Amino acid sequence: MARSHEDFVDIVKIKNPSVEIVGIYTKAQDRIAVKCKECGYEWTPKAYSLIQGRSCRYCSAKRGAKNNSGKTGLKTQQQFLSEMSKVHPTIKVVGEYLNGHADIQCTCSVCSHSWKAKPYSLLQGHGCPRCAKSGTSFMEQFIKGSFEKALGEDSVLSRDKTAIGMELDIYIPSFKIAIEPGNWLLHKKSLNRDKTKRERCKKKGIRLITIYDKFPLTEQIPFENDCFVFNDDLNKADHSVIKDLVKRLFDITNIQYGLSDSQWSTIERQSYDNAKAKTHEDFIESMSAVHPTIEVLGKYVNANKRPLVKCTVCEFEWDGVPANMLAGDGCRKCGTKLAHKKFVKEQD
Structure with a gap:
């Protein structure tokens, strides 16, 4: 028998009185x-979850932090901002701090990049992902940016090592x-590695598409399937070539999405910025x-x-990884000294 609205309201009053x-x-x-009823937050959960006792995530997060035997304690917005200013002086927190694991909106004052991050991750030292990028090719950034525009940034992974x-x-x-785009003159030296990637992808049920530019017309194409070669340098050639390649990739992956002229221009501009390698002076400034x-x-x-x-x-000297330092x-x-101070007890 279907439950009426009135019956549901009565049950929630008993099971979830704060809602x-x-x-x-x-x-x-x-x-x-x-x-x-406690904080005024509004949301649209599935009805059955309310009967199971699931209530406001904001209030639940606060209760969880307070009940954590004093191990963490619940930070206020000001406390979090104060800690962030010491760890990341170039990152501006735009969103509201809820707890260590709820994503919060941030903006980098160095490159103006905006993204969402876990507060605990930020306080551990992880900063702006764009400033920490390694500087990939325009071709790779253009293809990645096109798929991100069609599917959303969260749907496309860059330099993933977990799949295979x-x-x-x-x-x-x-x-x-x-998709593995690259320069043939460089990849020719590590062709066995590309073959290994294909074998691992096949075992995992992943279709790997390889793209080589600067490929001599006299050379034999190394892979029989899903291997596209171009004699030109796609980082510098007429961009209509790489646009046609992206459209072809969309067809292969059955993505029905037409990019407008303004979207192509945005992808092109962002690809140049993302592929631009830092100079020594840029690194010093950052x-x-x-x-x-x-x-x-x-x-x-x-x-x-x-x-x-x-x-x-x-006065300590060491060889640091630029991406990690940025x-x-x-x-x-x-x-180590700072961490040690947190654990050292006072005489009392």
Whole structure:
């Protein structure tokens, strides 16, 4: 027998007294508008979840932090902002702090990139993902950006290593499609690695599409299926070529999406910015904003090659990974001292 709206309201009053029913009940699987009597938050959960006792996530998060035996405690917005200003002075927190695991909106004052991140991750040192990028090719960024525009940024993974245990340049999990664009003159030296990737993808049921530019017309195409070759440099050639390639990839993956001229222009501009490798001067400037107490002694080459750096606080020198340092990793000696102070008890 179907439950009436009145019956449902009566049950929720008993099972979930802090929730006020705003919408009309239809059936257990349908969503219904409700409001928290304690904080005023409104949301639309599935009706059956209210009978199971699930209430306002904001109030639940606060209760969870307070009941955590004093191990963590619930931070206020101001406390979180204060900690963030010390860890990431170049990151502006736009959203409201709820707890350590609820995503919060951030903006980087260095590159103006906006994204959502876990508060605990930010406080551990992970910073702006764009500033920490390694600088990939325009071709890779253009293809990735096109798929992101069609499917959404969260649907496209960049440099994923979890799917097959090897790095995939572009991976779309929902379609089980991976795309590996690259320069033939470079990939020719590591062709066995490309073959291994194909074998692993096949075992995982992933379709791997390989793209080589600067491919000599006299060479034999290395793979029989899903291998596209171009004699031109797609990073510099007429961009109508790479646009046609993207349209072809859309057809292969059965994505019915037509990009407008303005969208193509946006993808092109963003691809240039994302593919632009940092110069030594750019890195010095970024480091001074993220770590004003760290002096760069060595020469910056790329995001993964370690230059010699020095902490001006404790004089410690080490070879740091640029990507990690721009993401927030600082002097480990100072970090160890700071962590030690938190655990040292006072005499009383």
